Amino acid sequence: MSLSKQELFDRIRRDNWQQQLSIRALSKKYGVHRRLVREALASPVPKPRKRPARTSPRMEPYKKTVDEWLRADLEAPRKQRHTAKRIGARLQEEFGVALPYTTVRDFVTARRRAIAAEGGLPAEGFLVRHNAPGADAEVDFGEVWVDLAGQRVKCYLFAFRLAYSGRAVHRISRSCGQQAFFEGHVHALSVLGGVPAGQVRYDNLTPAVRKVVFRSRLREENPKWTALHTFYGFTPFYCEPGLRGAHEKGGVEGQVGYFRRNYLTPVPRVQTLEDLNGQIAVFEERELQRRIGSRIRTIGQDFAREAPHLLPLPADAFETAMTFQPRVDRYSRITVKMCSYSVPVRFIDHKVTVHLTGDLLVVFAGRREIARHARLAGRGLEHLVLDHYLEVLLRKPGALDRSEALHQARAEGTFTAEHEAFWAMAQRQLGEIEGTKALVRVLLLHRHQQHADVLAGLRAAVDLGTCSDDLVALEARKAAQAAGRAPTVTATPTPPAADPTELPDPQLPQVSHLTPRRLARSLPEDARPLPRLEQWDELLNLRRKDSS
Known part of the structure; x- marks a missing residue:
């Protein structure tokens, strides 16, 4: 077992003192040179190892x-x-x-x-900043990856951190644009319950700064950003551009990395960002029990001392959403922020009103909502809803198979295996065109009936081997009633379903459901003649004569 140099010195000195061994004996015992024994006896601490000066002959x-x-x-x-x-x-x-x-x-x-x-250039040093309670805060964005509805996407973590207590509020959004920037401030200030009375430090973010005046602290601000910080009454402070200004808001720079490592690792898996932001609120409550560095008090205790020094919030929150009035093109799409979204085809060539937030896009025709989409993060993207094109597909059924709307519906899971099975069966029985029309009529049922109920109706139709959309609607209503909910989306809630274990009242007439037996085999054609209305016309003429 090899000994460290310090341990070797200790043993040599101990053997020399206890056993009175000579330098030659110590050298032989430990297998070292006599110079090293003399060095150990002269000093209990080994001399530091000399590092050879590195040379570069080629340089x-x-x-x-x-x-x-x-x-x-x-x-x-x-x-x-x-x-x-x-x-x-x-x-x-x-x-x-x-x-x-x-x-x-x-x-x-x-x-x-x-x-x-x-050259006499001054050394670059840093000073510790004094943070008064309720005075200063820092804001930053950081990238974070999220498994959102089974797909890994890049999102952005907004962080608003009070400088005195270290209390931080976070919010995740699909983009770091102006709406997400504004919504992060509104959310953070509402959670904190007040507004910092001093400065809030920022990078030169595009949502806030239009232009940096060369070699100065002056900034040309975005007008809506000026309206927001004037509305809440805080003063923005802009750091130096680039890495030179990172130390001016080092607290929030470290906070973004700390929160990402401790609460967003491994990559979170959620269905919606609302779910993830709800989890983040729980994480922030847990953070109140943490101590920063060598501080005596926790973050929550320091924030309790800081909260009374914050300025009060305005009575109403700042409106962060943006409003647009695009025109619907011939593909039944609108374009907002270089991304396209579908609307119902009946609004083609009409102007609509768009309400855009950080994560949501809502379309209105007048005061009525006609479409709702998750906001797309990127350029040139589009989101098409298959339901918006059903009226066109009734007249052009051949366009369904290769349509982008159908491709996206399959990817999102709204066009299910039940739809595929019904479509294939309808095409075999009715042909490609009429079979597709039958599918489109079934898809129209989703506007008035629950998705799960329509799927139950599709399964029943496939089991019976019929492609009647009336049967799908009937079976969907039966599935809704069996589950104790309203058979249609807009209907009033139905009373609770009766207990299936309760015996029927023998005094009441019993109803036999004949539909399963009638549809078990193909329905016969109705050979009865059409009613004749000549006699009714004679009665109408007779009534006119009597009245005259």
């Missing part, structure tokens, strides 16, 4: 030249100074020598600091 002929280039950089514009890569390229262009990048990088890193010190 040696060009060190003075590189030093000149680095000294010239002291007077050059910041964005036009030499990098290690550029120095390596110049050495190859001017001297014909190709040095490894790591060799050039290590030399440049060491010499740049030394030359800056020789």
Whole structure:
């Protein structure tokens, strides 16, 4: 077993003191040179190991030249100074020598600091900021991945952190655009119950800043952002652009990473972002019991002292949504923020009103809502709802099979295996065109009946081998009544279903359901003649004569 140098020194000194062993005996016992024994007897602490000075023979002929280039950089514009890569390229262009990048990088890193010190440049240091209760806060966005409804998507974590107590409020959205930025502020201020009386520190985010005035703290703000912070009465402070300004709001920079590592790892799996934001509220309550660094009090205890110093909230919340009035194109789509969404086909070539939030897009015709979509994050994306095109598909059934709306319905799971089975059966019995029309008539039932009830009706129709949409509607109503809910979406709730174990009253007439027996085999054609109305016409004429 090998001993460390400190342990070896301790044993040599102990054996020399207890057993009075000589230097030669100690050297033989431990298998070391006598110089090391003398060193151990002279001092109980080993001398630090000398690190050999690293040399770079290939770099040696060009060190003075590189030093000149680095000294010239002291007077050059910041964005036009030499990098290690550029120095390596110049050495190859001017001297014909190709040095490894790591060799050039290590030399440049060491010499740049030394030359800056020789030039008398001031050392860059930092000061600890004093945070008064209820005064300052910090805001930032961070990327986070979420398994949303079975699909991994990139979302954004909004964080609003009070500087004194460290109390932070978070919200996840599909984008980091203006609506998400505004909604994060409204949510955070409502959770905190007040507004910071001092400064709120920001990066130069596009939702807030239109233009950074060169080499100054002045900013040209977005007008709606100016309206928001004026509405709540806080003062925004904008950090320096780039990495140089990150330390000016270091609390929230670390908070985003801490929250992502501790509460969003592994990747959360949820059906909706509302579910995830509900979980985040629970995580934030747990954070109130945590102590930051070496603080004596918890975050919750510090926030209890800070809350009375916050400014009161306005009576009403700020309206964060945006309103647009696009025109519906011939594909029954509207385009908002470079993304397309479908609306019912009866509104083609009409202007509609769009209410856009960070996560939702709602379409109105007048005061009536006609469509609702989850907001798309990106450019050139589109979301089409199959139900919006059913009237067109009744006249153009051949367009259904290759339609984008059907593809998206299959991907979302709204067009199920029950629909596929019914469609295939209808096409076999009625042909491709009429079979597709029968499917479209069934899809229209979803507007008035629950999705699960229609699926029950489809299963019954497939089992009976008939493609009658009337049968699907009837079986869907029966499934709803058996489950104790309203047979139609807009109907009033039905009374609770009777207890199936209760025996029927023998005094009441019993009803026999003949539908299953009649539909077990194909229905016969009705051969009865049409009614004749000539006699009724004679009665009408007779009545006119009497009245005259």
